[in-house]
Structures are given as C-alpha cells and as structure tokens.
Amino acid sequence: MRWSGYPINTVKETPAEAEVISHQLMLRAGLVRRLAAGIYTWTPFGLRTLRKVEQIIREEMDRAGALEVLMPAVQPAELWQESGRWEHYGPELLRLKDRHQRDFVIGPTHEEVITDLARRELKSYRQLPANFYQIQVKFRDEIRPRFGVMRGREFIMKDGYSFHISQESLQEGYDLMRDVYIRMFTRMGLEFRSVKADTGSIGGTASEEFQVLADSGEDVIAVSDGVDQYAANLELAPALPPKNPRAAATKPLQKVSTPDRKTIEDVASFLKISAYQTLKLLMVEGGEGGVVALALRGDHDLNAIKAQKLPGVASPLRMASREAVLAATGCEPGFLGPVGLKCPLYADHAAVALADFTCGANEADQHLTGVNWVRDLPEPVPADLRNVIEGDPSPNGTGHLRIRRGIEIGHIFQLGQKYSDAMRATVLDEAGKPVAMYMGCYGIGVTRIVAAAIEQNHDTAGIIWPEPIAPFTVVLISLNATKSEKVRKLSEQLYATLQQVGIDVLLDDRDARPGVKFADSELMGIPHRLVVSDRGIDSGQLEYRHRRATVNAQWPVDEVVNRLLAVHQRGERSSR
C-alpha cells in the first residue's frame, strides 16, 4: 500500500472524547472513526490489524477442528422467547419490529441460533462432538459505552459453541479450547492471564476469563505472586480465614459518644484508631423478607457475589432500605453494630478474628469500644464475605495476592444442558434414547483485542504493534522522492521486492517533510522502518530502525531485503 493513496489524516491533537490511551491513539492514527456512541467505522489501516487478529483466531480454531459458520445478526424473537431470554436479557438487548410488526432482536450473542441449527442438523451421538464458530458483528446496548472500541455497543466477536454427548466429552472440548485460546493470545503478543470467573447469569459450571493485564482495565483480578500462578476475578477469589487465633479480650466494653460520625473513616479518625480495629455492619435484604446483617472488618469491602450465595440472603444482593433497617434495629444506618442484634448475622472471617474492636451501638450518635465476641455477644456464624486485598495469602497456598486490573478479551464457559433443555436440542445415544446435548461456549472480543494490544504496547510517540498484528510489517520512508530520481527508483524497487517476498510493506511516498513521515510512522506503530534517501544511497547504507529502538542502524543497500526477512521472522517467532 502507498501512503499517498491513503486519504485518512493523522492528528496531532488528542480528541476530547477519548479518555484511555488506546482510544486516543486509535483516533489520532486514524484507525477508527466514531459514528455514534459506541459505534465505530474501521478505516483501512485499522481494518488491517483487525483482520490479522481475526486470521490468527481463524487459523487456531480451524487447527483445533472447529468449523466456521456465519449466523445472522438479526434474529427472530421466537428463539429468544423459547430460551426464556426474551424476558430475562433486559435493556441491553436491542429489539425491533419489521414491517409486519414481527419482533426481532439484533444479536448480542448467538446461543439460540446455534442451538436451533444444532437441533436441526445433529441427530446422532455419532455426529458429536461438534464445534462451530463465527467471527461476526454483535450489538449490546450498553448502559455506558466508553473507551472507544474497548466497550462499544457494536463490536466484533468470535463466538464458538461445542456440542457433546456427555459431560466428560464437554470437559475435553473445554480443555482443548483453553489451550487454543492460550496459543492464540500468545501468538498475538499479548500479556494475559487465564482467570477463574463467576459464571454469572449465563449459568453452567466451569468458566474462565482471559484477561489482558492493563491499568486501564475495567475488571479487577487477584493474581498470586507465588509459584501456584493462581489468578481469579476479584468477585471469586476466596479470602482465607486468618491463621492466628483471636487475641484475648483486654479492654472493657464501653459506650462512647460519636456525634454524626457515620462512616468508618469518620469514626476511626474521631477515636484515633485504625479502620482495621473497627467492625462495620451492613444490612441486606433476606431471601424471604426481613433483613440479614453482615459484619466486616472496617477496612474491608463487601463482596456481593459471595454474600448473595449465603442461605437466607436475597439473590441478587440488595441493600436493606432505611425503613427496614430502622424496623429491625431501631437505629439509623451509621451506628449499627452486632451487639444485641435480633436479626440473623454472618461475620466475615476477619471480623470474627477481631478482639477489642469498635462498632456501632445501635443507638444514634453512639459507638461501642472494647467489644469482644463471646464475652459481649454470641460467637457469630463465620463466612467469606469480603473482597480479597493486596497482600492476602493466595488461596492455593503459596505466595500472596496482588490486585491487578485486566481487560477481558476471552471467556469460556461450560453451559451444560441449559439451552439444549430449553430448546429441546437432543440427539439419540447408543441406546437410541434422546439426550439433551452438553454445550460449551467460547467467546473472544476481537475488536477489543486491538484496543487491549495498544494499552499494553505504546509510548509517548504512539502505538507499538506486536508484529503479528501490525497493520504493516515494514514502512518504507522515501525522502525527497519528488526531486530525486534515484530515491524514487530505489524506493519503488524495494517496495516491489518486499511485496514479492511476502512482507506487508507500506511505502510512504507522500510529498511531505521528513519529520512528518517519521512522526506518522511512529504514531502508526509499524514495527520496522527503513529510510530511503539520497544520503543513504550515496553512502551505500540505508537506515533501519525498529519501533522499540532509539537509534538507527545502517544496512548495506543490497542486504536490506534479507535482513528485513530475518528480523521479521524473528519478530513473528518471539511472540509465539
């Protein structure tokens, strides 16, 4: 491709709408253009990277024996009514009517459609296992699209679905997909982790997310620094009970006046104690009416996912209303405590381990200090209620947890028979009896990967593409080509040769000043740069520079092609 024929401008100024670096750079480099909130056009440069990501996915899926299909973006409501998700999916599902007033949706995912295909085509256990995938546009009407293509409403996803005769076979297919994902993301040059995840509303048993580690990520994950390599979504990471036994009581129980000190922070600073010496009490709705109290150490945060799994607690978790709290305790939120409490109580392990702690007195403007379990109130029911924090021991026993942020680029699930039951997708087994197929589901955020790769690979000058997904491998910058016949000739010759040997080369043949070309090539993040100039030709050496390098190398003119082939092969290999 010739840069002179590429009519999309780069921009020096950062567009006001872009907050994260990947979004800023994608707009500045002209990779995408916004059409509406969360909806983007991909320009030729951006599309080249997108296609390379897709191609890696395709190659690895095909190699694993998966079959590519292409399903419709527009789907009839009947299928969604059949699976029950017409009611349950909520406002993220974009619904529309056709001219005959029939209901349709724009697919946010394709479990229904693929299950419909499977029940029509798959009749016998002999046809299993089967694995279908597609790379296709999805639409989810996000509450708040942001960060450019990272959380867009319309986006490209690779979604795959496998069908099995048994749970054992599903497990095998799932394990295979996990390996495939690791290989794909490694090939793309991404630093990522496989992370245990909550199965959430999709249901099913096993589930893992693939997270690209990046500070701008929207997900919080707990990663062990030990040899166990433990990694889990924050929602799921268990907090182990403290090993040391509870200390003995040393202080008397006392009531102190704490006017208007309603938060842990206020109380701690007012009484000149640390937040971890306090206990806070949260009131949530009970599963069958009433309220349930949850006690946490003052410096810890409630984990809603863990709490809503407790017997007697409403799921999904809802905080109790002010009225309900008042009715249960006779006290306003802000001064609640476990002493003399009449409703059911769960206490986090760390709260159970406290001695001589401070908590609300269930009386306006009053707190208790020197509180001790057993002596002042009954031993509580212990539970894991909190989010893990930096430095907690790893649940697998070695090392400690670090809290990192991640961008979810892939998610694999075992769906089991949820959809095949609802939609009667059965095959006959060896005994001739119908069995609902076991399903696996495997997603990858293709467009999001492009943004995630930039979040991980950039500097002040711009993008630094991992070689396998760079829009071009080499940029050939010709200086003063309009005047210099020899520069023009050599540039054209190298351009043709590089294309012949199969290297993606971009020829910067624009009639622009050198500074503009250098700056653009760096903004665009092309891994290898070669400069063709009169100066170079006269000395017999051309300048070469890798995007990550800070100085130029001099390459003899007639070795340029071979050397580029060599560094290119090295670049492709190093990221596998």
Add this chain to the structure above:
RNA sequence: CGGGAUGUAGCUCAGCCUGGUAGAGCACUACGUUCGGGACGUAGGAGUCGGAGGUUCAAAUCCUCUCAUCCCGACCA
C-alpha cells in the same frame, strides 16, 4: 437510572459573565520559499454558533424545552 459537564469551521478551543457585523491554532486549496524529526510567508475556501420556542430594536451570549456527547456514581453504614 441518579449526579455533573459540554455542544461555536473537519479537529482542538476562545468568545457567553456584561446582548450590538462570528474568531484563533491545526487541517484544507493556490502560489512562493524551505526540505533528515510534526516548516514559513501571502492569498483563499469553510460555521443556519446542536435543535425548537421565548424575551428584546437586536441573541452564539439571557430564559424555557428538547436532542446529542462526555465524565462520575449506582456496597462502604
């Protein structure tokens, strides 16, 4: 959904408080100079000031409504 903010040239923004002929930089066009790290000069094109209504002799500016976009929040007692 709750809160906050912003809509003025393709982009980044000033002008609004205090109403009186719509601006700058970048980008774009032409010409000239320049030519190895985002050049300079001259000339030029380009905006129904998000939209509608109102107040006024007069509205980008004041008021009302509306649309769009962005940010924060939607456990923390």
